[in-house]
Amino acid sequence: MTDSMLIYKIILCVIVFAVSLGAAAYMTWGERKLAAWLQDRVGPNRAGPLGLLQPIADGIKMIFKEEMIPTHSNRWLFILGPCFFMLCACMTGVVIPWGAGWEAGGTIFPMQVTDINIGLLYLLGVVSIGVYGVMIGGWASNNKYSLLGALRASSQMISYEVAMGLALIALVMMTGTLSLKEIVGQQDQGLAFVVYQPLGFIIFIICAFAETNRAPFDLPECESELVGGYHTEYSSMKLGFFLFAEYINMFISSAIMASLYFGGYNFPFQHELGLDGNVLTIVQTAVFFGKIFIFIFVFMWVRWTLPRFRYDQLMNLGWKVLLPLAIANIIITGFVMLFMGKLG
């Protein structure tokens, strides 16, 4: 790795981190505006034009609020929980290819922090350990509502990870790689993978809702039963971390869905436009973000429309419906590959 590449990667790391945080901050604004729009309300409109400074005001409020650590809690783990959750949320962004790559001075600078050959496995791994943050936080609070929320969160995330992993296996069988860059690259020409893997995509999006604890799977923090769920006892920025990490997770999940099933930064007829390399990269990145925002919109739209499941119904859906469907999807994919040859 050359020096220029090293500096570039560091800058890219910072940019990806900043973009994840910024997107998450403005998603809170977007969510409130969207909810207001769906519910015939106005939404935030006091801080700045259209309430655009609201996320900043919220952040400042969170930081300056008094920090409460319950005396009966385990102080160490209580602080570790939200930090861990936030860390895991920020770690997933590194393997996502945000664009094709820059060309400068004969070198190509890829718009991906690192292209590890087990990118998908890395994603699943980081997502799995993310649940520890919720579990530790809920358990360390020493509050029964927090404990119930943490239990719900851990069982839900573990159950849905199985179906999610199996849905991805069908995709891996098709593409023959675990690298996200290659999966996106294979969608450069031809159709996006959602056309070949519609069932896999549906399973994946349902599991993504469950993994991010969003409605209709927001049982771990459902306010009508568990007060605040696993973050009942949290205050100030530690609460902010939990809430913030949820939005980062949503952003990353949308990016993963766009990359795996909707062609990532590729868009139809991109090579027929006759654009220069770097200009094309800018357009591609913009298109990628467009796709991400569509998914985020779906996340929010669903949240403000559907009721939530009950705990046992959620487990039934995960183990009795999604898991068999994911296995069936693998078998179907296998047969299709066997009789029709490898796709693409």
Added chain:
Amino acid sequence: MSTNVDIQNNIEKDYTTLNLGPTHPATHGIFQNILTMDGEIIVKAVPTIGYIHRAFEKLAEHRPYNQITPITDRLNYCSSPINNMGWHMTVEKLINCEVPKRAEYLRVIIMELARIADHIVCDTVIAVDTGAMTGFLYLFQAREKIYEIYEAICGARLTTNIGRIGGMERDFPEIAWKRIQAFIDEFPAMLTEFDKLVTRNRIFMDRTVNCGPISAERALEYGFTGPNLRAAGVDYDVRVMNPYSSYQDFDFKIPVGTQGDTFDRYMVRMQEMWESLSIIKQAMEKMPKGEFHADVPEFYLPEKQDVYSKMEALIYHFKIVMGETEVPKGEVYHAVEGGNGELGFYLISDGGRTPFRLHFRRPCYIYYQAYSEMIEGGMLSDAILTMSSMNVIAGELDA
């Protein structure tokens, strides 16, 4: 943690005690339930009441009759006008006062509006407790319109203190009629929208069907009335069984359920809103001309003009305002179909200026006794939904 022995399986189990309430976002009001939980399953529930007991029955023993009306506002505050009317009718029964037809029809309109407002609160809160917030805000716009009608009629919104002993305090103003007409025109579309958004939603049905059921026999044994009894399949409605305020003049159906579960309670209330709307329409069509209050000068405040110019009016005005009206001896019970059941007033008068004893038959008090039986064996989420679907209102429960 407490250790209990599971008798059937003869194994020792560790149960958790969860203190649901007195302040909890899902308990609509102040209730405490001490739940013994096996994971998410409720093994035993012990409800506690009395957190907002305000001694209304005792207060009433020290107040003249017209000053008891504001107390009734604060029973079931989601449908105050029905409580007010129920109280006025009880006193009218005691003093043998015939109320003009027009006043009765005006009362029917205001009571049915209140019933719609009450059912809006209950049904949308069921939706909120399942996690669907949007429908709640849609229908609350309709409720706001009802409150604007109250405002036009009596000036207040929540604790209305509407009507007087002997009739209404004044005839409906022009603006009230306009608002009622606008409400009749707009409400069906709003209710249909909510219905489409929530009722047949698969998740909503999964959550509410078979959630907190009660059989018709058990419900009758407890003394259930109103929508909760009708959801269990018993077609008892005070408006039909024992008509008051000219309800016999109107044509309406009594929706009944079959299972007595949360979904049935929700559906019964949805259907009742349509029936109430039809009653309001009929009352507006058939509205008779005439006086809006009976001629009971010892209870009904005279015109201000008369107070200044007529001796009798001045005396009556003084006696009413100072609360020195004598009432005959007697013992009456009068019940109205309140927002969530039979709301009864049992009044004993020994001839003084205040009641000797007044008892409110509060439906919520009766429902809440069955609550622990209904939620035991279910999950925590079911308990929350059962509570909201029974429409237990703390103000009425504790009185």
